[in-house]
Amino acid sequence: MKMERRLLLFIAAAGLALALWIGLTLVLVGATLENEERQTVAGLLAPRLALLLLSWALALALVAAVLQILFKRYRVAPARLLEQTRVLLTAQLPQQLTPEGPPELRWLAQSINELASQRDALRADMAQRIAAANLDVQQEKNRLAALMAELTQAVVVCNLEGRILLYNSRARLQFRALSQAPMLADGAELMGIGRSIYAVFEQQLVAHALENIQLRIARGAASPSTQFVTTTRTGQLLRVQMAPVRAVDTSVSAAAGINGFVLMLDNVTRAYEEETLRDQLLHGLTERSRSSLANMQAAVDMLAYPDLDAPLRERFLGVVRDEVSAMSHRIVELAQRTTQDLKTRWPLEEILGTDLLAAAQRRIEAHCQRPVTLAEPCAELWLRVDSFSLLQALAYLGHRLVDEFEVKYLQLRLRAVQGRAQLDLIWSGHTVSSETVMTWEMASMQFGSEGTPLTVRDVVERHGGEMWFERERVRHEAFFRFLLPLANAQEQIEAGQATHDQGRPEFYDFDLFQASDESRALDERPLSSLTLTVFDTETTGLNPSLGDEIIQIGAVRIVNGKLRRGECFDQLVNPARLIPQATIPIHGITQDMVQGQLAIGAVLPAFYAFAQDTVLVAHNAAFDMKFLQLKEDSTGLVFRQPVLDTLLLSALVHPQQESHRLEAIAERFNIAVRARHTALGDAMVTAEVLLRLLPLLAEMGIHTLGEARLASQKTYYARLKY
Amino acid sequence: MSQKILIADDEPNIVVSLEYLLKREGYAVLIARDGEEALEAISREKPDLVLLDVMMPKKTGFEVCQAVRASELLQNTKILMLTAKGRDTDIAKGLALGANAYMTKPFSTRELVQKVADMLGALP
Numbered sequence: 024m025k026m027e028r029r030l031l032l033f034i035a036a037a038g039l040a041l042a043l044w045i046g047l048t049l050v051l052v053g054a055t056l057e058n059e060e061r062q063t064v065a066g067l068l069a070p071r072l073a074l075l076l077l078s079w080a081l082a083l084a085l086v087a088a089v090l091q092i093l094f095k096r097y098r099v100a101p102a103r104l105l106e107q108t109r110v111l112l113t114a115q116l117p118q119q120l121t122p123e124g125p126p127e128l129r130w131l132a133q134s135i136n137e138l139a140s141q142r143d144a145l146r147a148d149m150a151q152r153i154a155a156a157n158l159d160v161q162q163e164k165n166r167l168a169a170l171m172a173e174l175t176q177a178v179v180v181c182n183l184e185g186r187i188l189l190y191n192s193r194a195r196l197q198f199r200a201l202s203q204a205p206m207l208a209d210g211a212e213l214m215g216i217g218r219s220i221y222a223v224f225e226q227q228l229v230a231h232a233l234e235n236i237q238l239r240i241a242r243g244a245a246s247p248s249t250q251f252v253t254t255t256r257t258g259q260l261l262r263v264q265m266a267p268v269r270a271v272d273t274s275v276s277a278a279a280g281i282n283g284f285v286l287m288l289d290n291v292t293r294a295y296e297e298e299t300l301r302d303q304l305l306h307g308l309t310e311r312s313r314s315s316l317a318n319m320q321a322a323v324d325m326l327a328y329p330d331l332d333a334p335l336r337e338r339f340l341g342v343v344r345d346e347v348s349a350m351s352h353r354i355v356e357l358a359q360r361t362t363q364d365l366k367t368r369w370p371l372e373e374i375l376g377t378d379l380l381a382a383a384q385r386r387i388e389a390h391c392q393r394p395v396t397l398a399e400p401c402a403e404l405w406l407r408v409d410s411f412s413l414l415q416a417l418a419y420l421g422h423r424l425v426d427e428f429e430v431k432y433l434q435l436r437l438r439a440v441q442g443r444a445q446l447d448l449i450w451s452g453h454t455v456s457s458e459t460v461m462t463w464e465m466a467s468m469q470f471g472s473e474g475t476p477l478t479v480r481d482v483v484e485r486h487g488g489e490m491w492f493e494r495e496r497v498r499h500e501a502f503f504r505f506l507l508p509l510a511n512a513q514e515q516i517e518a519g520q521a522t523h524d525q526g527r528p529e530f531y532d533f534d535l536f537q538a539s540d541e542s543r544a545l546d547e548r549p550l551s552s553l554t555l556t557v558f559d560t561e562t563t564g565l566n567p568s569l570g571d572e573i574i575q576i577g578a579v580r581i582v583n584g585k586l587r588r589g590e591c592f593d594q595l596v597n598p599a600r601l602i603p604q605a606t607i608p609i610h611g612i613t614q615d616m617v618q619g620q621l622a623i624g625a626v627l628p629a630f631y632a633f634a635q636d637t638v639l640v641a642h643n644a645a646f647d648m649k650f651l652q653l654k655e656d657s658t659g660l661v662f663r664q665p666v667l668d669t670l671l672l673s674a675l676v677h678p679q680q681e682s683h684r685l686e687a688i689a690e691r692f693n694i695a696v697r698a699r700h701t702a703l704g705d706a707m708v709t710a711e712v713l714l715r716l717l718p719l720l721a722e723m724g725i726h727t728l729g730e731a732r733l734a735s736q737k738t739y740y741a742r743l744k745y
Numbered sequence: 746m747s748q749k750i751l752i753a754d755d756e757p758n759i760v761v762s763l764e765y766l767l768k769r770e771g772y773a774v775l776i777a778r779d780g781e782e783a784l785e786a787i788s789r790e791k792p793d794l795v796l797l798d799v800m801m802p803k804k805t806g807f808e809v810c811q812a813v814r815a816s817e818l819l820q821n822t823k824i825l826m827l828t829a830k831g832r833d834t835d836i837a838k839g840l841a842l843g844a845n846a847y848m849t850k851p852f853s854t855r856e857l858v859q860k861v862a863d864m865l866g867a868l869p
């Protein structure tokens with residue numbers, strides 16, 4: 024448009040110039056003529072004025088045509104090229120110009136195209152390298168996480184602020200043992216991505232250890248790690264080894280170049296208790312025996328005096344008798360206690376009874392070429408054994424039975440009796456003499472291709488156990504019975520959990536190495552960097568002030584913009600009142616389900632710990648908060664955290680939508696609803712809704728917690744009173 | 746006048762022997778059955794020597810020893826510690842707190858008598 028007007032202006036100017044030119048010519052011609060001649064010419068020209076005008080118009084048309092062509096060539100075409108080039112500049116994908124216009128412009132366009140393709144090639148190359156590098160990094164991270172997951176030692180990685188970036192499942196178990204509410208929060212209130220390690224260890228302790236490490240780095244130590252032992256709030260004794268995570272950025276000075284630390288945890292409570300017991304026993308054996316011996320020796324010395332009268336002699340003899348019996352007593356007691364726990368120094372592994380039996384079955388069948396059956400299904404039973412040598416012993420005994428007594432088939436049986444496992448190797452028919460058993464027991468196990476200097480007796484002693492041969496005349500059976508140690512309860516849980524825990528690498532977030540704005544006021548922090556506790560409650564009704572109570576709390580964490588499905592809180596609560604029949608279809612929680620559950624007074628502290636240091640999020644948060652607030656007086660727990668409400672945020676982002684019910688929003692965002700109307704299920708959905716809302720809020724210029732809270736307050740829904 | 750010895754030990758089984766032994770040797774023998782009793786007896790009777798057991802109820806031998814050495818009146822009392830604690834750290838502690846000598850249980854009574862005689866003979 025602008026061009027056209029400019030062209031018209033040019034043409035008009037040209038017309039004017041042409042008219043002037045003709046006028047000037049006429050004036051010049053007129054000036055050379057006499058008066059009469061001038062009139063003659065005027066008289067000649069006047070009637071042909073139209074012709075003159077026509078000629079002017081023709082000339083003008085010609086000029087206009089030329090002008091237009093020139094304009095197109097030298098004004099419009101470059102302008103178009105410029106526009107296209109601009110597009111090219113901002114293009115994200117490879118793109119080319121179409122050369123057009125005069126040759127010079129085409130050459131220019133071609134050069135621009137070449138530049139553009141160079142840039143695109145570079146860009147593609149760079150993208151490829153970045154992708155490859157990212158893949159490498161991701162693979163390394165996954166490898167690391169996988170490695171951590173397999174480790175039987177508890178490992179936790181923290182950034183300098185003590186926030187947890189990574190932990191493995193062993194650490195999770197370890198922390199469960201430390202949790203004050205293990206049945207409720209499952210240790211998740213202590214162990215979670217982004218949580219503070221200082222909930223478990225004193226900050227000064229960790230700071231002191233870090234200082235030690237920094238000193239060592241400054242001294243140039245090659246592997247500057249340190250170690251400390253601490254008791255936790257639950258009275259557990261932890262041995263902690265700490266190693267620094269060094270910053271890759273070498274521009275920072277070596278001493279300051281730590282950006283996190285790795286903790287390796289060992290719960291040494293039991294080892295320590297055993298050690299203490301050992302100490303006590305040793306003490307009892309030495310000091311108390313010394314006293315007794317002293318008493319006896321003195322008495323015996325006195326008895327040696329020939330001039331002793333009868334009553335005194337009797338008295339000294341009494342001392343000797345007395346002390347002898349006290350010492351015998353002590354030794355019996357000592358022997359009992361040591362055989363219970365302390366005898367085994369050989370490192371034993373925990374193994375599930377059925378696994379051990381299955382392995383033994385395979386092993387004996389392979390060696391003896393005889394069928395081996397299991398006498399009875401054994402209950403869930405965990406043993407502490409050195410399975411390799413134990414299987415060897417079983418196979419060896421089986422081999423000798425088959426070899427020397429032609430036993431046709433064998434049987435295995437495992438039971439727990441009086442705190443010990445009884446493992447029987449049973450056969451029927453021939454009985455074996457005790458002498459034979461003795462030689463088998465004491466001979467080193469040489470059979471088939473296997474040879475080991477170990478004897479069956481060695482294997483038994485390694486387990487602090489016993490082995491003997493027994494006959495069951497009624498059933499014509501005989502068996503070797505091994506007494507073996509059972510794993511203690513704690514170990515059983517741990518070992519069991521370790522095998523059932525499939526969840527691998529949801530356990531890390533290295534982005535937290537970068538995050539260090541904890542100190543900044545929460546309101547100024549970007550929503551995506553916050554640690555959030557998204558929760559939901561199920562209640563007996565809608566009126567907390569009229570006696571309705573919470574019957575279920577579910578919560579899940581979002582850390583650094585990522586949903587942490589593994590770190591959740593899910594707990595039924597006994598409301599100490601009847602659940603109205605009419606509400607049961609809504610939440611699906613019956614009176615039977617809450618019977619025997621903990622009351623809110625016991626559950627809230629655990630939830631409080633779980634939600635500590637985070638921002639609370641709920642759908643229609645005011646409702647849930649009301650229930651929590653009404654418990655403030657009785658529990659003394661005040662939830663002071665900032666609160667975000669997905670209902671308000673949704674209304675903010677989609678003001679035109681009619682419904683902001685959770686289902687409606689979930690449907691809008693195409694979120695799969697798995698367990699609607701359980702507290703945890705709803706909390707999960709709410710969390711996913713929030714994660715979808717965040718980018719939409721960012722588009723509206725709402726980035727920080729403060730902005731989100733302010734904007735929520737202004738929505739229509741916020742003005743409604745609940 | 747015969748020299749006075751206090752036996753401070755809570756085990757009657759050793760006291761009976763020591764009492765007989767020392768009386769035979771011609772000493773006057775007093776007996777205390779715990780730490781407090783021992784301290785009272787020392788300040789009341791001012792014995793020349795105390796056979797002090799370490800592990801006693803109420804006050805340990807270490808405490809008694811310290812109290813005696815801290816008192817101007819009593820600090821010249823000879824102390825022979827008798828104990829079932831055989832660790833050299835305990836011996837070091839006993840001597841550091843002011844015991845003149847230390848015997849680890851069990852001991853031969855002849856050695857004990859010899860030691861007592863040596864310690865009292867050294868008295869000015």
